[in-house]
Amino acid sequence: MTDQPPALSPVETALHVPLRPAEAFRLFTERMEEWWPLATHSLSAGEGDLPLGLTMERHEGGRIVETKPDGTQGTWGRIHEWRPGERLGITWHVGRAEEEATRVEVTFTSTDSGTYIHLVHSGFEVLGAAAATIQASYGTGWPLVLGRYAALVRSKVTA
Numbered sequence: 001m002t003d004q005p006p007a008l009s010p011v012e013t014a015l016h017v018p019l020r021p022a023e024a025f026r027l028f029t030e031r032m033e034e035w036w037p038l039a040t041h042s043l044s045a046g047e048g049d050l051p052l053g054l055t056m057e058r059h060e061g062g063r064i065v066e067t068k069p070d071g072t073q074g075t076w077g078r079i080h081e082w083r084p085g086e087r088l089g090i091t092w093h094v095g096r097a098e099e100e101a102t103r104v105e106v107t108f109t110s111t112d113s114g115t116y117i118h119l120v121h122s123g124f125e126v127l128g129a130a131a132a133t134i135q136a137s138y139g140t141g142w143p144l145v146l147g148r149y150a151a152l153v154r155s156k157v158t159a
Contacts, residue, residue, distance in 0.1 A: 008135050010122035013142045017153045018114040022085035025108050027156070028117075028149060029088065032056050032064070035152040037145060042066055043074040043095055058082065064090065077101065092121070100126055119146065 017024050027035075033054040038044070043066050044051040052067040057079070064076040074095070081089030086108055091101035102123040109116045121138050124131040 008124045011138045014118045021108040021115045024115040035149040
């Protein structure tokens with residue numbers, strides 16, 4: 001019998017935005033470079049620099065790719081589910097091998113006043129001994145990141 005690492009709870013965070021689901025999804029996926037805190041949450045930031053860009057290839061099988069200052073690219077994850085206005089699923093491995101990918105699922109649910117966005121990040125057990133530490137960092141990181149997305153939405157709504 002092989003020892004299995006203990007299951008870790010997923011990291012969950014949510015927010016409500018005053019946009020219809022299709023537009024909330026579009027801003028989330030097409031304008032990621034604008035709302036993601038690249039200065040602190042990127043491969044380049046870990047090397048003391050800013051990336052040249054961040055791109056989401058918007059289709060199943062597409063990648064999320066950071067272009068570093070030297071022109072090289074680092075893949076953050078791969079899209080395994082693409083349902084515009086409804087759901088986005090990503091295998092997430094920023095700075096790690098694809099074999100160490102966790103899973104990020106983002107759902108967009110229509111409400112009377114906009115869209116409820118729910119993010120669930122799970123599968124940390126694949127990270128072995130570092131799993132709990134990485135899970136905890138995402139527990140504080142995702143609310144910060146989605147707060148930046150909410151700020152972009154607010155700027156769009158008030159513009």
